[in-house]
Amino acid sequence: MTLSALRVAIIVFPGSNCDRDMMVAIEQLTSRRPALVWHKEASLDAADLVIIPGGFSFGDYLRCGALAGRSPIMNAVLDHAARGGAVMGICNGFQILTETGMVPGVLIRNAGLKFACRNVGLQVCETLASPFTSGLVTSKRLIIPIAHNEGNYFAEPDELNQLEGNGQIAFRYTDSKAIGPANPNGAAHDIAGVISQNGRVLGMMPHPERAMSDLHGSTDGAYLLLKSLEALAS
Amino acid sequence: MQAIVNISLKDAVLDPQGRAISHSLTDLGFNEVTDVRVGKQILLEIDENDPARLRQRVARMCETLLSNTVIEDYSIVIPDEE
Amino acid sequence: MQAIVNISLKDAVLDPQGRAISHSLTDLGFNEVTDVRVGKQILLEIDENDPARLRQRVARMCETLLSNTVIEDYSIVIPDEE
Amino acid sequence: MTSASDKMTFQNAAAMGLSRDEWNLITQRLGRVPNLCELGIFSAMWSEHCSYKSSKKWLKTLPIDGPQVIEGPGENAGAVDIGDGLAAIFKIESHNHPSYIEPYQGAATGVGGILRDVFTMGARPVALLNALRFGEAGHDKTRHLVNGVVSGIGGYGNCIGIPTIGGEVNFHKSYNGNILVNAMAVGLTNSDRIFRSAATGPGNPVIYVGAKTGRDGIHGATMASAEFSDETESKRPTVQVGDPFTGKLLMEACLELMASDSVLSIQDMGAAGLTSSSVEMASKGGLGMEIDLDLVPAREENMSAYELMLSESQERMLMVLKPEATETARVIFNKWDLDFMPIGQVTETGRLVLLKNGAAACDIPIGPLVDDAPEYDRPHGDAPTRPKLASHDIATNSQISKTLKSMLGHVDLASRRWIYEQYDSQVMADTMAGPGGDAALVRVHGSHRGLAISTDCTPRYVEANPKTGGAQAVAEAYRNLSAIGATPLAITNNLNFGNPEKPEIMTQLVDSIIGMGDAARMLDTPVVSGNVSLYNETDGSAIQPCPVIGMVGVIDDVELAVGHGFIAAGNDILVVGQNDSKNDGWLGASIYQQHFGDDKIYAPPPIDLAAERAHGSFVRQQILAGKINAAHDISDGGLAVAIAEMALKSGLGASILVPEQGQLHAWAFGEDQARFVVSTEDGTALIAAAKDAGIEITSIGMVSEASELKFGDRDTISLQELNDVFESCIPSLMAG
Numbered sequence A: 001m002t003l004s005a006l007r008v009a010i011i012v013f014p015g016s017n018c019d020r021d022m023m024v025a026i027e028q029l030t031s032r033r034p035a036l037v038w039h040k041e042a043s044l045d046a047a048d049l050v051i052i053p054g055g056f057s058f059g060d061y062l063r064c065g066a067l068a069g070r071s072p073i074m075n076a077v078l079d080h081a082a083r084g085g086a087v088m089g090i091c092n093g094f095q096i097l098t099e100t101g102m103v104p105g106v107l108i109r110n111a112g113l114k115f116a117c118r119n120v121g122l123q124v125c126e127t128l129a130s131p132f133t134s135g136l137v138t139s140k141r142l143i144i145p146i147a148h149n150e151g152n153y154f155a156e157p158d159e160l161n162q163l164e165g166n167g168q169i170a171f172r173y174t175d176s177k178a179i180g181p182a183n184p185n186g187a188a189h190d191i192a193g194v195i196s197q198n199g200r201v202l203g204m205m206p207h208p209e210r211a212m213s214d215l216h217g218s219t220d221g222a223y224l225l226l227k228s229l230e231a232l233a234s
Numbered sequence B, C: 001m002q003a004i005v006n007i008s009l010k011d012a013v014l015d016p017q018g019r020a021i022s023h024s025l026t027d028l029g030f031n032e033v034t035d036v037r038v039g040k041q042i043l044l045e046i047d048e049n050d051p052a053r054l055r056q057r058v059a060r061m062c063e064t065l066l067s068n069t070v071i072e073d074y075s076i077v078i079p080d081e082e
Numbered sequence D: 001m002t003s004a005s006d007k008m009t010f011q012n013a014a015a016m017g018l019s020r021d022e023w024n025l026i027t028q029r030l031g032r033v034p035n036l037c038e039l040g041i042f043s044a045m046w047s048e049h050c051s052y053k054s055s056k057k058w059l060k061t062l063p064i065d066g067p068q069v070i071e072g073p074g075e076n077a078g079a080v081d082i083g084d085g086l087a088a089i090f091k092i093e094s095h096n097h098p099s100y101i102e103p104y105q106g107a108a109t110g111v112g113g114i115l116r117d118v119f120t121m122g123a124r125p126v127a128l129l130n131a132l133r134f135g136e137a138g139h140d141k142t143r144h145l146v147n148g149v150v151s152g153i154g155g156y157g158n159c160i161g162i163p164t165i166g167g168e169v170n171f172h173k174s175y176n177g178n179i180l181v182n183a184m185a186v187g188l189t190n191s192d193r194i195f196r197s198a199a200t201g202p203g204n205p206v207i208y209v210g211a212k213t214g215r216d217g218i219h220g221a222t223m224a225s226a227e228f229s230d231e232t233e234s235k236r237p238t239v240q241v242g243d244p245f246t247g248k249l250l251m252e253a254c255l256e257l258m259a260s261d262s263v264l265s266i267q268d269m270g271a272a273g274l275t276s277s278s279v280e281m282a283s284k285g286g287l288g289m290e291i292d293l294d295l296v297p298a299r300e301e302n303m304s305a306y307e308l309m310l311s312e313s314q315e316r317m318l319m320v321l322k323p324e325a326t327e328t329a330r331v332i333f334n335k336w337d338l339d340f341m342p343i344g345q346v347t348e349t350g351r352l353v354l355l356k357n358g359a360a361a362c363d364i365p366i367g368p369l370v371d372d373a374p375e376y377d378r379p380h381g382d383a384p385t386r387p388k389l390a391s392h393d394i395a396t397n398s399q400i401s402k403t404l405k406s407m408l409g410h411v412d413l414a415s416r417r418w419i420y421e422q423y424d425s426q427v428m429a430d431t432m433a434g435p436g437g438d439a440a441l442v443r444v445h446g447s448h449r450g451l452a453i454s455t456d457c458t459p460r461y462v463e464a465n466p467k468t469g470g471a472q473a474v475a476e477a478y479r480n481l482s483a484i485g486a487t488p489l490a491i492t493n494n495l496n497f498g499n500p501e502k503p504e505i506m507t508q509l510v511d512s513i514i515g516m517g518d519a520a521r522m523l524d525t526p527v528v529s530g531n532v533s534l535y536n537e538t539d540g541s542a543i544q545p546c547p548v549i550g551m552v553g554v555i556d557d558v559e560l561a562v563g564h565g566f567i568a569a570g571n572d573i574l575v576v577g578q579n580d581s582k583n584d585g586w587l588g589a590s591i592y593q594q595h596f597g598d599d600k601i602y603a604p605p606p607i608d609l610a611a612e613r614a615h616g617s618f619v620r621q622q623i624l625a626g627k628i629n630a631a632h633d634i635s636d637g638g639l640a641v642a643i644a645e646m647a648l649k650s651g652l653g654a655s656i657l658v659p660e661q662g663q664l665h666a667w668a669f670g671e672d673q674a675r676f677v678v679s680t681e682d683g684t685a686l687i688a689a690a691k692d693a694g695i696e697i698t699s700i701g702m703v704s705e706a707s708e709l710k711f712g713d714r715d716t717i718s719l720q721e722l723n724d725v726f727e728s729c730i731p732s733l734m735a736g
């Protein structure tokens, strides 16, 4: 199918704040405006991709992603994923995915105990078959911004080994020209993004929707999103 | 009735905040501090008069929302329980 | 020896986090919840064998660092104290 | 317990900060003695904060008109026309005292408050900035305060999802006991959809929305007086806690409601909460208001009329709706899980009537609360004249490179990265230039147009000469906008000063307003909003005066904007403005003096407003014509620091020609005004253009491939070495 035939749904929680940014980014790439779905909805129209955007759903209160993870819409998202539907969670979306167990691990407080907003270098990893990585050149280093307080990826050592072995690590922090350590938050194994065992769910901390044009200083986010959309359309 | 939920990070989980506090305490001259872990304490007011039932309900709240059992342990205290 | 510091927001201070949790619990069917307040629990391992002295030192730590006395109250528990 | 009928005395009034004359005026206007609630309302409305009683006379002298101005001072925020039928709405506000007491919550609620001022007017906020002043780097409290304030600003702004794109920070001992936290917000809306606060239509419902009211922030001076209550302890004023999550919901709900045709007038509850919002709405509409306080959503039990009226709980709004729109509005606020409560109505009486438990807790005419608010012409005199610092009267350091390295590690010059990386500067995905450059630039969503914004003030100049300092703040902001290619439109200001009852402080206030006004007139940037914060003193000693300017400008095509990083090796580097080595550079009141000189106060660099205007316009035009590819204004630290920043930003070095005569350190670090460093592919053409425009310009070197700065033939330093001190200063300060 063509990109403009792709049905993309973006979930909006109270406190989401990258929902519009993601909508604009997807529309830029597909020429079709994604649906915004309010968290109180109990069902989800058929979608080729569900995106859980960044922000501070429910103010990050209790634990980031915890309250959103129990919102009515999440049952529908879980069903969608159980049917093999594609789901992408960015930043707070990633935190929500871990809270609901859709991807493994947990995101805890940045090792520096500070919110961090800056560009990071991302290495695209070899992974199991996944629409989110299949179109990306693995040797490529992407420059994409992060902006988070809790991006420090944690999983038990066994689980980390398993993730490594399965090829579930999608992106790792790597050197960039930006000032500061390559790994901005202390994430285990420099993990910036992981995929589920079936490759259909991706969670990542960096914000591709903020690297969509030269005016943003990088087009690598557009590249990353475009390749995912193309894979999902084919 | 009141219920108190104490939530702590599992031992295997790194606690950057605890570490930072421990450092600061040492810097401030509290050299005797050897370890610090930071957890949460949630106080709930609940419309329920039976301590046993209360405990059961609160345990459910912990499992469904209050604690993330991947990284956290919790314990429940019911002050009115003898 | 261990010391536990429980830190809570003063009563009149708004606890937005508690409010949000309370809402969510109600939405999840725990209608009996009437109020939620969230505090911190700090566990300290300290190289000190005298409970009275320990309590005194920990109180100092609370005043200088652990608690923000403008908006928080704290209480100290020494499990080894009888 | 105090009841509504308790008669107040002058002692009560004094405890609330009112003078004998003010008390007499109140009883005279009422024809009786007020009760507690009424007295509280008078004291709040007549406080310096709400009435501007010491500054009003002088604020009136500021220019407020211009073809671009849609809304000048008086509403919640100012509004200017930015073309395409759009208006930029902006204001700056201080939260100094609360931030000193509780830095995280003080700063967070400062951000929340200024955002409400902007979205109250119907604008979606698109940018936040903050102007901060802390005590000396080495002072006990500084680290704690910086940490708390920065995380509080980030805590609110990041969560609500408005990018924090710029600001400024200085450190000085005069702020040891009184920090400054000023937050600025900028929003956008259609010029024909601006909401105002004047109440209209007697009988129309008055609606309370947002969070519930608690006992937070009730006027401290009042509650500390034991005779008001037996329960003083439990009622002591508590710190206001920001709730950015509720703030976000309130913002979305208000903007959603404003898109329907329901709102007649709206006012946020900021300082003095329900009091100032209800009084201002009624007063502006020339009407009255009746409120049943039992209907006000309260977070705590048994709140008195006084407490309900004076609480400063956050995230609340008051609106007058079209009666038929009440249900539409209720549905929207329910959707966002916010309180929504009709609590009264607009009346024709011109009185503020408050009911509590069915009885009148307050019944006073609104006129005197606003119109009779005192206005003082406080005594002031002439600012002291300061000696000129001759450049041979200060340590002359041998090599420019060594001195430069030391200067870049000065806490007022070093990189602010540690601060601004804690702010989400990119959310909304329209940030074209975030923190770290001259002006910040945000794209108007869905268009090519950009808003350029900067906050500026150099307190050491203001202290040395308030008139020059007041003008310089405007001029520097003007330069910062010009340096990216933007056309300045208008300003907001935050006047932070000590106790105005002292003539020398009043002199600072008056003179800097005069200087600011002169500059604003000359540079066509009228003042459309602002805030005054006085009594910034501890133990009788005042802060360095700090009249902060927030300036907003526009660029038609964001692609034309330039940054301050060099673009390519081989480009020519030039100075626009005075660069005559026979004219010694100006070191009085400079960072160089702070760093290497004595503590005396010397005359600051003079301001030539005509030159500021000409040079700024020239740089802007050449940028828009594509003839300048990087520009940086020369401010703190002088020419050498400006060049170093351009090099560090780009990683490209430069080879600089140094003058053969004159004082090298003064040439390199003097802070003469109205100057820019620019780079271009074609220096000859730029020089010709400058000559045509009658502007002084000097070629001073060339961008180089090598990562080093060369001053003349013998003096070279690597960018790495400079970068290390530039980047490590604040992180190591904060690491302790």
Ligand SMILES: Nc1ncnc2c1ncn2[C@@H]1O[C@H](COP(=O)(O)OP(=O)(O)O)[C@@H](O)[C@H]1O
Binding pocket: D129, D130, D131, D132, D164, D165, D166, D167, D168, D169, D416, D419, D420, D434, D435, D436, D437, D438, D439, D440, D455, D456, D480, D635, D636
């Ligand atoms: N408190 C702050 N918050 C955000 N950005 C800041 C802050 N302080 C300084 N900055 C940014 O750091 C850069 C350097 O600041 P400054 O030296 O004051 O600039 P200038 O001299 O051009 O006015 C600017 O881009 C400014 O916006």
Ligand SMILES: [Mg+2]
Binding pocket: D437, D438, D439, D480, D632, D633, D635
């Ligand atoms: Mg500048």
